[in-house]
Amino acid sequence: MVKISPSLMCMDISKFEEQINCLNQTVDYYHIDIMDGHYVSNMTLSPWFIEQLKDHTETPLDAHLMVTNPIEYVDQLLDLGVEVISIHAEYLNGHAFRLSETIKQRGKKMGVVLNPETPLTIITDYLHLIDIVTVMTVDPGFAGQTFISESLDKVRKLNAYREEHQLAFEIQIDGSCNEKTYHTMIEAGADILIVGTSGLFNLDDSIEKSVELMQGHILAAAQTK
Template identity: 40%
Template sequence: MVKILPSLLASDFTKLGQDIKKMEAAGADLFHLDIMDGQFVPNISYGLPVVEAISEVASLPLDVHLMTNDPGQFIDEFNRMGVSMISFHIEATNHPHRLMQYIQERGMKAGIVLNPHTPVSSIHHLLQEIDYILIMTVNPGFGGQKFINDGVEKIKMLNTLRQENSYGYEIEVDGGINDETASICKEAGADLLVSGSHLFKSEDWKAAVSRMKG
């Protein structure tokens, strides 16, 4: 069954701890944390102190998505906080294989993020060793955007490559995920679905998570 990852950037930061516990009770599987530096993407989200506070409250695994230049900068800090998964953009480093190994050597899962314009071919050399690939179905940096359908073809392509080569990576999707697009992504082969605005604005969080899981 597909796993649901609420994006905490869409939560109410005045009651973040309450939202975390409420979303855990609703049946979420992991929490997705978007880290933005205002350079790689034109927005700033939150940094290490907030991630540490989240780690102290949350009982679910944490999935950190680095939308930053120099994505290797704080890997050890995230590891100390107990983060389970870290993904970075292929464009953000000249040494993606080295960074992938650095993350994995510390006991965390390493992921590569593909922007809407980034082809799957750019990571062919990493597919045998990578733990997961995050397909962006919106342009990174802002929540609440409309789903970009071209991402579905990437999901299908990665799913086919996985089956043909017995690769072990998971396929994660982030951007414009609601009941309808969740179904489309699951059918294409996605394993992990990130949802922010749709989940947190739902009247019944448990029902919303359940519908997305299908």
């Protein structure tokens, strides 16, 4: 089965403990969007949120840095025990080899994020260092956007590149992961789906029912791959 990573910027913060306690039993990662209002115009979660979350879960955390100076966050996030640090390719270039050594010395994973317009060629020189490649199927920064189907071509190319070069990175999709798109995402080669409003949190008022519905949608999509 494909792995699941809920985007916690989409959760109901007023029901934080209830939702986290339920999700802890079923998900593989938590996706934490950190935005500074500069790289993208929105502002959401922060390292402070991660510090609070760690008291409620042992699920691995994936910090997605949508900030203008992501390198400055790395040591703080490692100290907080974040499992994956995901940086947009435009900012990772020029730092990838050094950061990979720093992150992996702490036993953690390095991720790279590709915007819809970012070509795969920009990361191929250091793709062997990457643990998770996140392909954005929406523009970064806001929930509830229209799915950009052209991004799936990038997923297919990554899948083929991984097989050709015998690499082990996982392919993660961020954006409009829901019942309408699961099948094509899994078919293209996605290993991890980041689910948000349309894929999880808005399916039902009950988080338990929402998880049940999400799992059914994904199972149905995987069976028709």
